[in-house]
Amino acid sequence: MKRKWMMVLFLLVCVSMALFAGGDQEKDGQDEKVTLKLWRMGTQENWVTYTKSFIADFEATHPNIEVEYEYMPPVDLPQKLNTAFVAGIGPDIIGCSIQHTSEYAAKGKFLELDDYVDNWAAKDDVMESMLNTAYFNDNYYALAYHPDPYVFVYRKDLFRKAGLDPEDPPESWEELLEVAPQLTERDGEIVTRAGFLMPIDDFLTFVPFAVMNGASYISDDNMPTFNQPEWVEALEVLTKLVKDERVTIETTNNMEWTTSSFAKGNAAIAQVNSTMVDTFKKSYPELKDDVGFFAIERERKSNWNGAWLFAISADSKHPDEAFEFISEWFSPEAMWNMYEATGNLPVLKSLEERFSAVDPELNSALFSGVEHGLGNPLVPWATLQIAAIRKAMGEAFYGEKTPKQALEDNYELLLNEMKEAGYLD
Amino acid sequence: MPKHRLLKRHQYADNGAGHLMILPCYIIYLLFVLLPVLMSVWYSFRSYDLFTKNDFVGLKNYIRLVTDPLFIRSVKNTLYYAVGTIIPQLGIGLLLAAGLNRRIRGKEVLRLAFYLPYLVSMVSVSMLWLWIYDPATGVLNSLLKSIGMSPRRWLFDQQLALKSLMAMGIWKMVGYNMVLFLAGLQQIPQHLYEAAEIDGISPYRQFLHITFPLLQPTTFFLFIINSIQSFAVFEQVNIMTSGGPNNATTTIVHQLYTRGFVNYQMGYASSMGVVLLIFTMILTLLNFRYGKEGNDLL
Amino acid sequence: MIQTRSNDYKNLLITFGLVVLALMVIFPFFLMISGSLKTEAEINSSVLKLLPETPQFGNYLRAFEQGPWGRWFLNSLIVTLTTTIVSLVINSMAGFAFARLTFFGRDFFFYTVLLGLMVPPQLTILPTFIIMKKIPLAGGNDILGAGGTGLINTYGGLMLPIFAGAFGIFLCRQFFLNFPKSLDDAAKIDGCSVSRVYRQIYLPNSGALLMSLGVLKGTYSWNDYIWPLAIIQSEKMMTVQLGLSRFRDAMITWETLLAATFIVMLPMVILFLVAQKYLVAGLVTSGMKE
Structure with a gap:
């Protein structure tokens, strides 16, 4: 009988060791450093490389913020995001497409960005069509940075x-x-x-x-x-x-x-x-x-x-820092770097001229595409x-x-x- | 299952010891497998949309299943897939195991070759086969052309798409069946064959009268495992066809996934899962009852 | 065994058939390796060539530059080894009890185990995740399981659902059912305790069973994708399968994907090669031959 007990005990120890081994837990909020979780769908190499370099620059200028970047194939986003949201430990910033924006906004999972956007110095520089991509119910729910x-x-x-x-x-x-x-x-x-x-x-x-x-x-x-x-x-x-x-x-x-x-x-x-x-x-x-x-x-x-957007989770504990990240993402300098790294059409009015000069035929077709385009309702x-x-x-x-x-x-x-x-x- | 055969009611000889031995497994199982199942059953009676709604709706989700043309289509596809994969997987697996259990040269290499497809994750395998099945540039059509046959549209042909997925499924699972059949064959005492050999019993009859009956528990086990896996076919569908063309390959779990995670209808999705669960449960119980599973040992 | 001439011929014929079949089965792997050595243009070209013009071994370097693959391999190894060993021990114990012992509620417990076998993971992924988050005292949680992140993003969270997998319990039960009943009786007459019967009679005779379970369970946890995708939330904790998924997107870079897939499957090939010696270990105790 003794042996049996020993064996069971041993197994329980095994299991509990496995339970607690190796997890690295974040302790945000305790020290001054804020950790932002960023999930962006899309695994294309040029976008990933650009995002990583942007984050490095951002962290250098914002020493109190640390950004944890995760990316996944678009087909896997619904499962991963929904599970995390339900359990209340989703990301702070979500990079997704228009259809996700309307759905999550309707379910109250995306933060209403009105207060941020209205006080945003760069607001007037962003192309109206982009700004309005996720504007509905008299609210901004996400900001589009990549027209497609x-x-x-x-x-x-x-x-x-x-x-x-x-x-x-x-x-x-x-x-x-x-x-x-x-x-x-x-x-x-x-x-x-x-x-x-x-x-x-x-x-x-x-x-x-x-x-x-x-x-x-x-x-x-x-x-x-x-x-x-x-x-x-x-x-x-x-x-x-x-x-x-x-x-x-x-x-x-x-x-x-x-x-x-x-x-x-x-x-x-x-x-x-x-x-x-x-x-x-x-x-x-x-x-x-x-x-x-x-x-x-x-x-x-x-x-x-189509459009790719950034939204902030309604559960985020650090919405200010999250918006700071997005705001930095839209800065003219970053937008131009993004264009050079990914070919993204820069959505700032101040960059339009510079952009059109690069490849007049394609770029005017693209501009017209943005003008006459329609995305998911x-x-x-x-x-x-x-x-x-x-x-x-x-x-x-x-x-x-x-x-x-x-x-x-x-x-x-x-x-x-x-x-x-x-x-x- | 007839209780009187399994348990002699007057004695639970191993109370205590038996409970202790299943304890570590069962606690983890209870918490991380069984409890989630029960929660899903609970969801299936609710209009759970993950975030805003979670009301009790009684049998509404189950009634909706019967009128949902996509779900009905997916049930048909799943049944077709299951019937068309379970038997070949078992049959080919057993033949391979029997062949490889003989004294032949290089069987280590052959065993590995047949097991290789199971070694690679379904995600990778699906992508590899996408490549093989491409109508214009795929390997399969090139091979067909080189032997003078006409190329096919494979995953784009409504009649062929599901069969193409089935072929890949069989290819992937045969090695798995082979490994377990081999283990089962190893359990059969060699002296039975030696005796049969001396009595001059033909290998065919040896197989029928020694191998087959003694493999019953393994076959029974594999039948159930194969059924469960075939009825739950999902990943290759999601990656290779997304249920297309024209819903010719959508399956129950594919519908479950789409409803639950893409359409935010977890309650409805759970009812699909429960139906699948009941279905496989019945299949398994029928097997316990009618398929001799070598269970009359106690 | 008596080896006759006709037996030799038959073996030859069977070998030939098996070799042909094996070649068909491994053909996709040949495509995979040759594809992993092609240039992007060769892979996308509409003319099929079986072999690359010049092998591009750089594809392998490129594939593994795209993330901390060393760490991911380590994570996968830890998870695979732990789950395999722990589940071998606890599953075979439970399987033995279900097959050989009589105790109160045995059938009830066994049927609930079967139930778990039949559940597609897509159904239970959400509730399991919620439970993982609410484990008391883990990941900053208080005693009631609130406040922290529980077992999300930990090895424990990755492994726990695999430990008690219904598959292993069921497999062990089926195999132990096959042992001659006279074994138990003899042991009981000798006055052996149940746990001694298990350890000294059953386990030593279960080489083939334990090895096949180990191989299948190991392969399963190595290749698991759906559950890690949900539970892992940082690059450091990712497994190799999550790493592979990063090559999938709108445009697949096939050559790097195939290269990475090939390397990722190698550890499992080695595991199988090591284990397969024991797959044919057979029955050693003379007691088995009644």
Whole structure:
């Protein structure tokens, strides 16, 4: 009997040793040093390197603040952030996208930044469209530092190869329908180069098509609109391109960015962001001057413009220091360093001139992209809407339903989902 | 399970000693595994949205399951995946183990080769296979073309996408089954085979009458483990297809994850988990009851 | 065993079949290694080449420059070794009790263990996290479990849910069920205590079981991703799998990802090679042969 007890005791000791071994606990608040936890989604090397160097500079000028920076693939953010928030030990500063901002703000997890922003000296220098990215319910919930406009690009070299005029990009839906099949390259059933890049579940390309056709992303009374004729027409055109003409390439070689095929040289026409253009130019330096930009004009111009933002957690014990960090992040000097490190469009009016001078053609396309761009709507059901639109796209592109039917069915489904989630009565 | 067979009621011969031996395990288990399960069951009756709402809603979440087309789709996909992976994993695993249990040369290397896929995390493996399955530049299509077959769209083909994931799943889990079958085979006393050999019993009948019955507890164990893992398939779906194309690969746990963490509907997500739990529990209990598990030792 | 000529041929045939299968199984690993030595342009090119033009060993350096990999390997090793050893001890004890002893509530306890086996981690991750935060007296918590961070971001928090994994208990039970019952009776007649029976008869005969459990459990904790992702909140405490996730984003840098994946799997290959000698240890006690 004695031995047994000894054994159990030994095991308990083992376990408790494991329990308390090695954890390094923060003791913030006790000494004067403040620790800020910064979680930013995105693991791209240039952004990570820049963020780290910025933090080093920030800590040097703010000796009382220490910044703990963590980054993760965007796909892992929801689980990690939600778990931490529920347990009340989330980060102080969160780097996320528009849809997260509206959702967390609606759930009261993001601090209202009004008092900070109103007293912020640099406020007037920040581009209005950026400042308003996360302004709703008469409050600022986050600050956008990285606009992510998508622009229509085409490859002049491939136009020449297909016997098309390289200076005449398709500026209407009809022209696109005509040109894209000619630019598509196939190997049997498999498309090896897209005439027009339309990834099957990429609402980022679909939504601008509807909006340029006169649709609004959400209605004035904050309701989804995608069962309306403007949307149906847009999906019909895209379905023709994807299902009937089979002009798009299917590739698994990407994670979140479905449009990376352009950067890899496998698309003739696409709607992409500046990172894709940069990557393409780096991989194919000889084709640098063969990238052209255009806009499709119908009822109005439209393209996608996402944004990356910083928000402060409502639970943060150090909101002042957190805002100090964000404010420093927006300083002209830091913004310009960020541009040089990552190619980010600097969102300060004072830098506009300097920026446009660097690459007039791309940068004016980008500016126009920010101007005509639309991002996810500031509604707490943004994620539900994305899922519904994607589902409709899948059903149309795989021929399960007509585009009209698919949009109508999923519209009903979304309303139902919104009711279930308590966003609708 | 028939109680009278398992326990002779009049004697709990090892009260005390038995409790002590399960104690260290069970305390940790209770706190970090069982308690969370019970909490999830509790969530499943509530409209828990993580932050603002947490009201009791009775069976509302469970009723919603029946009318949710995505959940119904995911149940179908999960069943298909499970049926199509469990049997091949067991069968191939057993064959490999039987082969490798013989006196053949280089079996250490072969064993490692079959176990390698299990050694690599699902995240890495999924990304490797994304590469293999790429329609335009992937290795698989290049191989097919070089032997004169036409390339396929794999993960983009509604009919093939789930099967492609299943093929990868089998590839990954076969080594796991092999290792446990090997351990099981090692437990069978060699002298039984020697005796059979002397009696001139054919290897096939040896397998049927000695190996198979004596492997019952291992097979039973592996059947349950494989079922549980196949029914909980998630990571490869999340990374490789996100449930696409057109929801052809969404699974129960993929729905659970999306609902709970992406859509902030933890109550509803928990009800999916509870349904999955009940389902696997029934499957396991049926096995205990009807599959002889070599349990009649007491 | 009687070795006959036909047996030789059969073995040859089986070996041949196994080798062909093995080649198919390891082909993706060949792709992984060759990919890890390619240039970015080669990897992204639409023409498939099995081998790189010139091997780029620099990819490995680049991959490991991107974080404190030494620390991450150390963390993973600590976690993997501790969880494997502790769970071998406590799981085999519990498994033995469930298989061989009769005590009050045994079936009830066992069924609750099975329940834990069936839960997908995505379901319990949130409640487990909440419990970890509320552990009394850990991480600055008071006696009621409030105030501090509990076991969040500690080795303890990483390892505890794996210790008592239902899988290990169940596996051990199944194997101990297979031992001939006469063993117990003989021991009981000899007046051995239960714990002696376990230590002197069962454990010495469980080499294959313990090794396979060790290998599977070790691999599991080495490769665990979902739980560390939630519980770890600082770079210092990260495991190798969290390190790997940093190569995943909008555009994957495949060559560094593959290089890192290859190095990360090596310790587990070594573990398996060491353990596999014992996988075939078999039964040593003559008592087993009844």
